[in-house]
Structures are given as structure tokens and as C-alpha cells.
Amino acid sequence: MSKDGGILLSTNELAIGYGKHALLADLNLTLNAGELVCFMGVNGVGKSSLIRSLAGLQKILAGTILYSGTSADSDLPKKLSVVLTDKTGAPTMTVYELIAFGRYPYMRWNVQLTDVDKQIIERSIEQVNISHLRNKKLHELSDGQQQLAMIARALAQDSGIILLDEPTAHLDLNNKLEVMNLLRHICRSAGKGIIVATHELDLALQTADRVWLATNDKKILTGIPEDLVLDGSFDKVFEFKGYDLKTGTVEHIPHLNRNLSLTANGPTYHWTKRALERAGYHIVIKSDCNVMAIENEKRSWIVKTVQRETSAATLQEVLSILSHA
Numbered sequence: 001m002s003k004d005g006g007i008l009l010s011t012n013e014l015a016i017g018y019g020k021h022a023l024l025a026d027l028n029l030t031l032n033a034g035e036l037v038c039f040m041g042v043n044g045v046g047k048s049s050l051i052r053s054l055a056g057l058q059k060i061l062a063g064t065i066l067y068s069g070t071s072a073d074s075d076l077p078k079k080l081s082v083v084l085t086d087k088t089g090a091p092t093m094t095v096y097e098l099i100a101f102g103r104y105p106y107m108r109w110n111v112q113l114t115d116v117d118k119q120i121i122e123r124s125i126e127q128v129n130i131s132h133l134r135n136k137k138l139h140e141l142s143d144g145q146q147q148l149a150m151i152a153r154a155l156a157q158d159s160g161i162i163l164l165d166e167p168t169a170h171l172d173l174n175n176k177l178e179v180m181n182l183l184r185h186i187c188r189s190a191g192k193g194i195i196v197a198t199h200e201l202d203l204a205l206q207t208a209d210r211v212w213l214a215t216n217d218k219k220i221l222t223g224i225p226e227d228l229v230l231d232g233s234f235d236k237v238f239e240f241k242g243y244d245l246k247t248g249t250v251e252h253i254p255h256l257n258r259n260l261s262l263t264a265n266g267p268t269y270h271w272t273k274r275a276l277e278r279a280g281y282h283i284v285i286k287s288d289c290n291v292m293a294i295e296n297e298k299r300s301w302i303v304k305t306v307q308r309e310t311s312a313a314t315l316q317e318v319l320s321i322l323s324h325a
Helices: 047-054 095-106 115-128 143-156 173-190 201-207 225-230 233-238 266-278 315-323
Strands: 007-018 021-027 030-032 036-040 062-067 080-083 161-165 193-197 210-214 220-223 259-263 282-284 290-294 300-304 309-312
Touching: 007 047, 007 193, 021 047, 021 062, 030 193, 036 047, 036 173, 036 201, 047 080, 047 161, 047 193, 080 143, 095 115, 095 143, 115 143, 115 173, 143 161, 143 173, 161 173, 173 193, 173 201, 201 225, 210 225, 210 233, 220 225, 225 233, 259 266, 266 282, 266 290, 266 315, 300 315, 309 315
Parallel strands: 036 193, 036 210, 080 161, 161 193, 259 282, 259 290
Antiparallel strands: 007 021, 007 030, 007 062, 210 220, 290 300, 300 309
16 A cells, blocks of 8 residues: 555545436445455446446536545546446557547647656556557457556556446456456555456455445445455345355255265365265265375375275266265
């Protein structure tokens, strides 16, 4: 986090929505310098609407929003940048040209990039690690590459606050991780405050400094991810069916009515237990049937019953041995 840890954005009794219909109300929220906030909630709760309202793109219904202690003014683009889910309408634009648009709020009447502008653009490209894409046209990019280019444009805007609406939507796992790790790094290294509206629960729990969690009564709970997991807030909001958030596992019914004991450590224990439970076995502390993992140069397992011991090179072999035991 930044050394001063100052408040970059705050709301007082904020209500957002459309017409007379409030999606979220009585919001008293803060975003600190150097902080990554993940904003979460069920579909339709108002995640995109809050992002657009905080960005000044949608009229608020009530309350106030302060940016570094002051209300919105003509300098808002210098305080806040936003990355929405909307596709750019200029597919033949190059990546460099897109990122250069981040400097628009600082341009003079002649609309020319200064040496300072160019330095900031280059820095933004380097931060996002897309130098190899600078001359590519937007229609030549993958979804993940386009998302990185949009983030670079927001960085070139050089604002203290960055708002992103579903930045990992439609990306594969590697690109999701790259985007979220990049945002964490930007918060830490540049002292910016970043709000990400997302439905990526696992990523949010592992990367966010704080979570804003929208409830079904139009409020937002705030806290560090671990507290909101342990106090049941996530369970109450999402009403998980067959998923245990505290352990991060899907609940399996032991339909085979067979008990097994398991001897293993670390990741091997986790994945062996998962395979056995998915197959319908009940894992207990002590049983006549034991599965033991052997951690040598090449991992293996021993299935031990009252009658015999059988070795297995894979978990698929373990399941096959048990099915005939």
C-alpha cells in the first residue's frame, strides 16, 4: 500500500439505480490508496450500475460521492479511469493509439502528445507487458490481449482510482490470473485504489484486500475476504448448493456406503481425497481398507485391505482396485 494510505473515494448514504428504483441504497463505502477491492454479488444486484455511478457515467439517486475528499468536477478524468465491458468501436485502431487515448484529459487545444505523455504511455505499456502488441490492430487481438490493452489505457490516464467491470469475463484461467495479479501489482507499486466488479469468487478470495459484498436487502457488506467467509456472509448472499466455501470443495454424498482411511500429505492428500469422495467413498480416520500415498521420485499408492496389498501408479488405478476389492 501507499505510505499515506489515504482515502481516494468515499460515499455517504449513496443510492444507485434507475428512475425511482434503487438497486443499492444507504451505501457508506471507502476506497484507500494501495487497495484492491473486489465488488461481488448475485447476478442483477447492481454491480455494473455501481461502477458506472462511481465513474460519473450514471446519475445517482441519492447521497454523495467524494473523490480524494472533493465532489465530482471537470477534473474527474484525472482522478478516475474506468474499464467497462463494452467493446471499442474502432477495431482498426492500433494498441498504441488506444492507450494514447488515456492521455486525452491532459491534452491541450492542439491535441498533440507531449514528451511527458509519450513517457507515460510507454510506462503503461511496460507495466502491462504488451510491448510486443503495440502496433497490432485491436481486431487482431485475443480477448485477453484486448483487456490488457484497455487496462494500459486506464494506466496512461494516470488517475489514482481505477474502476473495472468484469475485467476477467470470457477469459481463460491463465488470462484471468494474469489480469488479477497485474491489478494487485499496480495497487502495491503505484499506490492506486482499484475496484473490480467480478463474479470470479475464487480469484476474489485470493487477491482482494477487501470485498464489497452486495446483499439481497440493497446493502453492501465490507470486510477482508477471510472474515466474510468465516462469518457466513458469502453463504448467506450466494446460498451455495452443495459447495462448502470454507473448504473450497463440492460436497459429495458417499453413495457407496464404504469407509476408507487415507494416509497422505499435502497436495497428494487433497487430490486423493477428492477423487475418492467423488467416487462415493467415505473417508474416516481408521478403517480396514486404507489408501496410502508413497512420495518417492515417482508418486504411487498402496491399497491395503484385510486380504492383500496392491500398488497403483495413478488414482484411476486406485479406483479400479477398490471397485474390485
